[in-house]
């Protein structure tokens with residue numbers, strides 16, 4: 001064993017994954033591997049003390065999200081949240097996966113007395129500490145939960161939370177479907193495929209080799225939310241596509257990506273716990289999961305459309321040049337404007353939500 005191999009084996013997260021592999025007969029489905037790599041207590045990427053979110057690699061961060069880029073994201077979203085609070089007669093905001101607390105701060109600043117309580121549900125204990133610091137001036141209104149309560153009312157928001165939920169990998173090879181999982185190999189991990197009855201939600205045209213994901217956890221999350229949200233609305237932002245694009249025959253390498261130091265790579269099996277692992281969101285699956293569990297789809301559109309509908313342009317006109325150029329990245333097609341989408345749900349009677357006033361693409365789901 002060389003020194004590097006010894007160091008890898010000494011990594012406590014690798015040992016936890018090794019133990020899970022042994023318990024499961026030497027093979028872990030990718031969703032279990034991803035769950036441990038991201039959320040193993042104290043060690044997984046979202047559970048450890050690394051910085052994660054920030055504008056530049058020099059801050060020690062790995063990637064930037066919309067609320068980290070500019071407060072205008074939260075200010076524009078606040079217009080939609082204010083409308084939703086009024087239409088649903090509620091006064092609580094629920095945020096899932098609140099990261100550094102940046103969006104919570106932007107929403108609380110913009111919404112003022114219209115919010116009586118701001119509740120954050122996050123799996124990550126270390127992020128909770130960071131959120132507490134960011135939100136110190138709103139401390140009296142903010143509450144943290146580590147899981148969904150049995151029942152809730154209010155307006156739910158989540159930015160880039162669905163893409164952080166573990167996915168299962170399906171690989172078609174030689175015309176046969178396999179579930180792709182992980183085995184131990186040498187000092188690290190390797191891929192290993194097993195025959196499966198699982199299939200993508202739509203037929204993939206052609207016979208060529210094809211790798212993709214299915215998203216049972218994200219869909220179960222939406223279904224549980226639907227069950228528990230008595231009165232209110234929910235808005236989720238993320239990168240992804242409707243089913244017909246997600247499972248397009250040409251998208252044959254899947255969408256799993258890792259982020260570290262503002263660089264993307266496609267190898268989740270290396271440097272486990274030190275980088276983010278994500279997959280794009282199948283918005284058709286999310287919308288169906290919500291609808292089947294009793295929610296109404298308020299709309300679905302790209303992020304640019306949603307933010308423009310919510311009035312980000314006049315906000316940009318008031319902003320400094322530097323702020324304006326950051327906000328422009330949220331709406332430019334070749335940056336976050338088109339790849340990122342928004343889906344909105346109502347629990348109870350639907351209404352015409354301002355964010356989807358123009359450019360609603362629900363018909364493409």
Ligand SMILES: C[S@@+](CC[C@H](N)C(=O)[O-])C[C@H]1O[C@@H](n2cnc3c(N)ncnc32)[C@H](O)[C@@H]1O
Pocket residue numbers: 046053065066067068096097098099100103121122123124127158159160161164165221
């Ligand atoms: C990519 S980060 C996004 C953070 C933040 N929303 C932002 O935009 O900067 C994903 C976040 O989702 C959280 N998360 C993942 N699954 C979750 C779940 N089931 N419930 C609540 N939070 C979750 C992670 O702990 C992490 O804080």
